[in-house]
Amino acid sequence: MPEQPSLSPQETSADLADLPPSAKLVAKMLEYEGDSTQSELAESTLLPRRTVRYALTELEKNGIVSSRISFMDARQRIYSLELGDGQRVGTGA
Numbered sequence: 001m002p003e004q005p006s007l008s009p010q011e012t013s014a015d016l017a018d019l020p021p022s023a024k025l026v027a028k029m030l031e032y033e034g035d036s037t038q039s040e041l042a043e044s045t046l047l048p049r050r051t052v053r054y055a056l057t058e059l060e061k062n063g064i065v066s067s068r069i070s071f072m073d074a075r076q077r078i079y080s081l082e083l084g085d086g087q088r089v090g091t092g093a
Contacts (some may be wrong), residue, residue: 015062022047023055027064030081036077 016024025045030036033044042052056079059065063082070076 015064019058019062020055022051023058024036026055027053030065030079035071035078035080037078039076041079072093 016027019027022045025047026041029041029044033040038043038049038052038056040048041056042049045052047055056065056067059079060067065079066082067079069079070078
């Protein structure tokens with residue numbers, strides 16, 4: 001199976017430009033605060049949880065954000081901003 005090409009910063013910016021303002025805000029908060037849960041993002045952005053959930057779905061669909069299951073609480077997912085070379089941005093939450 002061929003490896004997917006990684007996104008350059010220019011491609012990520014172009015993808016982000018086409019997304020709704022809520023997704024841009026969520027991406028910016030992940031950039032500033034590092035890895036976060038949906039609840040943490042809703043609290044820090046002051047957006048409704050449903051809006052944050054939609055923004056995260058759009059960001060994941062475009063390869064800008066990735067998620068993983070939290071080891072502290074398996075009911076939650078931790079969201080991370082992706083760099084162009086497939087690396088994550090931020091600190092552990």
